[in-house]
Amino acid sequence: MVTVEDVRALASPLPRSEEHLVRDQVKFRVGRLVYLALSRDETTLGFAYPKEHRAGLVAAEPRKFQLPRESDLRFNWVHASLSELDADELAELVINAWTMCVPKKVAAAYLGAG
Template sequence: MPVTIDDVRRVVDRLPRSYEAIVRDRVKFRVGSIVWLAFNQEETQMGFAFPKEERAALVESEPDVFFMPRPSDMRFNWVECRLDQLDEARMRELVLDAWRMVVPQKLWPHVDG
Protein backbone atom coordinates (compact mmCIF):
# COMPACT_ATOMS: atom_id res chain seq x y z
CA MET A 1 0.00 0.00 0.00
CA PRO A 2 1.43 3.42 -0.94
CA VAL A 3 2.60 5.77 1.76
CA THR A 4 0.49 8.85 2.50
CA ILE A 5 1.20 12.15 4.20
CA ASP A 6 -0.63 10.84 7.28
CA ASP A 7 1.84 7.93 7.48
CA VAL A 8 4.67 10.47 7.39
CA ARG A 9 2.99 12.58 10.08
CA ARG A 10 2.88 9.56 12.41
CA VAL A 11 6.66 9.28 12.12
CA VAL A 12 7.33 13.02 12.36
CA ASP A 13 5.04 13.51 15.37
CA ARG A 14 7.52 11.75 17.63
CA LEU A 15 10.60 13.67 16.46
CA PRO A 16 11.88 16.27 18.92
CA ARG A 17 11.97 19.91 17.77
CA SER A 18 10.03 19.21 14.57
CA TYR A 19 6.79 21.00 13.77
CA GLU A 20 4.39 21.25 10.85
CA ALA A 21 3.74 24.47 8.96
CA ILE A 22 1.61 25.40 5.96
CA VAL A 23 3.47 27.59 3.47
CA ARG A 24 1.69 28.64 0.26
CA ASP A 25 -0.79 25.78 0.62
CA ARG A 26 1.99 23.22 1.05
CA VAL A 27 2.73 21.12 4.12
CA LYS A 28 6.28 21.56 5.37
CA PHE A 29 8.07 20.30 8.44
CA ARG A 30 10.64 22.43 10.18
CA VAL A 31 13.18 22.34 12.93
CA GLY A 32 13.55 25.96 13.96
CA SER A 33 13.55 27.87 10.67
CA ILE A 34 15.00 24.97 8.65
CA VAL A 35 12.61 23.15 6.33
CA TRP A 36 13.71 19.52 6.31
CA LEU A 37 10.65 17.83 4.80
CA ALA A 38 7.98 19.16 2.42
CA PHE A 39 5.15 17.98 0.18
CA ASN A 40 3.78 19.19 -3.11
CA GLN A 41 0.25 20.60 -3.05
CA GLU A 42 -1.27 17.26 -4.10
CA GLU A 43 0.68 15.52 -1.30
CA THR A 44 1.94 12.89 -3.75
CA GLN A 45 5.60 13.93 -3.68
CA MET A 46 7.91 14.49 -0.74
CA GLY A 47 11.07 16.54 -0.68
CA PHE A 48 13.54 15.97 2.13
CA ALA A 49 16.94 16.95 3.45
CA PHE A 50 19.60 14.85 1.74
CA PRO A 51 23.32 15.41 1.12
CA LYS A 52 23.88 17.27 -2.17
CA GLU A 53 26.95 15.20 -2.98
CA GLU A 54 24.96 11.95 -2.82
CA ARG A 55 21.69 12.88 -4.53
CA ALA A 56 22.77 12.29 -8.15
CA ALA A 57 23.73 8.71 -7.30
CA LEU A 58 20.41 8.19 -5.48
CA VAL A 59 18.35 9.54 -8.39
CA GLU A 60 20.33 7.52 -10.94
CA SER A 61 19.95 4.33 -8.89
CA GLU A 62 16.14 4.60 -8.63
CA PRO A 63 14.78 7.17 -11.10
CA ASP A 64 11.24 5.82 -10.71
CA VAL A 65 11.35 6.73 -6.99
CA PHE A 66 13.67 9.74 -6.64
CA PHE A 67 14.18 12.90 -8.67
CA MET A 68 16.15 16.11 -8.47
CA PRO A 69 14.65 19.21 -6.88
CA ARG A 70 13.58 22.12 -9.05
CA PRO A 71 16.48 24.33 -10.20
CA SER A 72 15.93 26.98 -7.50
CA ASP A 73 16.38 24.30 -4.80
CA MET A 74 19.53 22.70 -6.23
CA ARG A 75 21.71 24.76 -3.89
CA PHE A 76 20.16 23.04 -0.88
CA ASN A 77 20.76 19.60 0.60
CA TRP A 78 17.53 18.35 -0.94
CA VAL A 79 16.04 15.58 -3.07
CA GLU A 80 12.46 14.58 -3.97
CA CYS A 81 10.55 11.30 -4.16
CA ARG A 82 7.21 9.89 -5.23
CA LEU A 83 5.24 8.69 -2.21
CA ASP A 84 3.45 5.95 -4.14
CA GLN A 85 6.83 4.28 -4.76
CA LEU A 86 7.71 4.01 -1.05
CA ASP A 87 6.75 1.45 1.52
CA GLU A 88 6.44 2.35 5.20
CA ALA A 89 9.92 1.11 6.16
CA ARG A 90 11.66 3.03 3.39
CA MET A 91 9.71 6.19 4.17
CA ARG A 92 10.62 5.92 7.86
CA GLU A 93 14.30 5.55 6.99
CA LEU A 94 14.26 8.59 4.68
CA VAL A 95 12.37 10.74 7.18
CA LEU A 96 14.64 9.84 10.10
CA ASP A 97 17.80 10.41 8.07
CA ALA A 98 16.50 13.81 6.90
CA TRP A 99 15.61 14.83 10.47
CA ARG A 100 19.05 13.78 11.69
CA MET A 101 20.61 16.19 9.20
CA VAL A 102 19.04 19.19 10.94
CA VAL A 103 19.11 18.37 14.67
CA PRO A 104 21.98 17.96 17.13
CA GLN A 105 23.29 14.42 17.50
CA LYS A 106 22.36 14.46 21.18
CA LEU A 107 18.69 14.17 20.12
CA TRP A 108 19.19 11.05 17.99
CA PRO A 109 19.03 8.55 20.87
CA HIS A 110 15.59 9.91 21.87
CA VAL A 111 14.09 8.33 18.75
CA ASP A 112 14.13 4.63 18.04
CA GLY A 113 15.12 3.71 14.46
Protein backbone atom coordinates (compact mmCIF):
# COMPACT_ATOMS: atom_id res chain seq x y z
CA MET A 1 0.00 0.00 0.00
CA VAL A 2 1.24 3.47 -0.87
CA THR A 3 0.38 6.81 0.72
CA VAL A 4 -0.15 10.38 -0.32
CA GLU A 5 3.36 11.13 0.92
CA ASP A 6 4.71 8.48 -1.47
CA VAL A 7 2.88 10.21 -4.35
CA ARG A 8 4.23 13.58 -3.26
CA ALA A 9 7.80 12.24 -2.94
CA LEU A 10 7.69 10.98 -6.54
CA ALA A 11 5.85 13.88 -8.18
CA SER A 12 7.34 16.92 -6.44
CA PRO A 13 10.91 16.66 -7.77
CA LEU A 14 9.83 16.08 -11.39
CA PRO A 15 10.79 18.97 -13.69
CA ARG A 16 7.92 21.45 -14.23
CA SER A 17 5.69 19.56 -11.78
CA GLU A 18 3.68 21.72 -9.39
CA GLU A 19 1.43 20.70 -6.52
CA HIS A 20 -1.86 22.56 -6.08
CA LEU A 21 -4.80 22.30 -3.73
CA VAL A 22 -7.99 22.62 -5.79
CA ARG A 23 -11.34 22.33 -4.01
CA ASP A 24 -9.74 20.33 -1.19
CA GLN A 25 -8.00 17.97 -3.62
CA VAL A 26 -4.25 17.62 -4.07
CA LYS A 27 -3.38 17.81 -7.76
CA PHE A 28 -0.09 17.75 -9.61
CA ARG A 29 0.23 19.49 -12.92
CA VAL A 30 2.62 20.64 -15.57
CA GLY A 31 1.52 24.08 -16.67
CA ARG A 32 -2.26 23.80 -16.94
CA LEU A 33 -2.27 20.02 -17.52
CA VAL A 34 -3.19 17.92 -14.49
CA TYR A 35 -1.42 14.57 -14.52
CA LEU A 36 -2.21 13.34 -10.99
CA ALA A 37 -5.14 14.02 -8.67
CA LEU A 38 -5.88 12.54 -5.28
CA SER A 39 -9.45 12.03 -4.13
CA ARG A 40 -10.57 14.20 -1.22
CA ASP A 41 -10.38 11.18 1.10
CA GLU A 42 -6.92 10.38 -0.30
CA THR A 43 -7.79 6.76 -1.11
CA THR A 44 -7.81 7.06 -4.90
CA LEU A 45 -5.27 8.43 -7.35
CA GLY A 46 -6.42 9.72 -10.72
CA PHE A 47 -3.65 9.76 -13.30
CA ALA A 48 -3.05 10.54 -16.95
CA TYR A 49 -3.14 7.40 -19.06
CA PRO A 50 -3.58 6.83 -22.81
CA LYS A 51 -7.26 6.37 -23.69
CA GLU A 52 -6.51 3.56 -26.11
CA HIS A 53 -4.92 1.40 -23.37
CA ARG A 54 -7.07 2.10 -20.34
CA ALA A 55 -9.78 -0.50 -21.00
CA GLY A 56 -7.12 -3.21 -20.99
CA LEU A 57 -5.58 -1.88 -17.79
CA VAL A 58 -8.92 -1.83 -15.99
CA ALA A 59 -9.95 -5.25 -17.34
CA ALA A 60 -6.66 -6.82 -16.23
CA GLU A 61 -6.93 -5.57 -12.62
CA PRO A 62 -10.41 -4.20 -11.89
CA ARG A 63 -9.85 -4.21 -8.15
CA LYS A 64 -6.86 -1.92 -8.57
CA PHE A 65 -7.90 0.27 -11.53
CA GLN A 66 -11.18 1.94 -12.48
CA LEU A 67 -12.39 4.10 -15.33
CA PRO A 68 -13.25 7.69 -14.45
CA ARG A 69 -16.88 8.76 -14.23
CA GLU A 70 -18.67 8.89 -17.56
CA SER A 71 -18.37 12.67 -17.93
CA ASP A 72 -14.57 12.34 -17.71
CA LEU A 73 -14.14 9.52 -20.24
CA ARG A 74 -13.15 12.06 -22.88
CA PHE A 75 -9.92 12.69 -20.97
CA ASN A 76 -6.79 10.51 -20.83
CA TRP A 77 -7.53 9.40 -17.28
CA VAL A 78 -7.76 6.33 -15.01
CA HIS A 79 -8.23 5.89 -11.25
CA ALA A 80 -6.25 3.59 -8.97
CA SER A 81 -6.90 2.50 -5.39
CA LEU A 82 -3.85 3.49 -3.35
CA SER A 83 -4.39 0.51 -1.06
CA GLU A 84 -3.83 -1.85 -4.00
CA LEU A 85 -0.64 -0.27 -5.38
CA ASP A 86 2.91 -1.05 -4.41
CA ALA A 87 5.80 1.41 -4.57
CA ASP A 88 7.13 0.21 -7.93
CA GLU A 89 3.70 0.42 -9.58
CA LEU A 90 3.16 3.89 -8.17
CA ALA A 91 6.51 5.09 -9.49
CA GLU A 92 5.71 3.76 -12.96
CA LEU A 93 2.25 5.38 -13.00
CA VAL A 94 3.53 8.75 -11.79
CA ILE A 95 6.44 8.91 -14.25
CA ASN A 96 4.31 7.76 -17.19
CA ALA A 97 1.56 10.26 -16.38
CA TRP A 98 4.11 13.05 -16.07
CA THR A 99 5.73 12.17 -19.41
CA MET A 100 2.35 12.63 -21.10
CA CYS A 101 2.38 16.30 -20.05
CA VAL A 102 5.95 17.52 -20.46
CA PRO A 103 7.82 18.15 -23.70
CA LYS A 104 9.63 15.05 -24.95
CA LYS A 105 13.01 16.78 -24.48
CA VAL A 106 12.27 17.43 -20.80
CA ALA A 107 11.21 13.83 -20.21
CA ALA A 108 14.23 12.45 -22.10
CA ALA A 109 16.65 14.63 -20.13
CA TYR A 110 15.11 13.59 -16.81
CA LEU A 111 14.99 9.92 -17.69
CA GLY A 112 18.58 9.98 -18.88
CA ALA A 113 17.78 9.26 -22.52
CA GLY A 114 19.01 12.49 -23.91
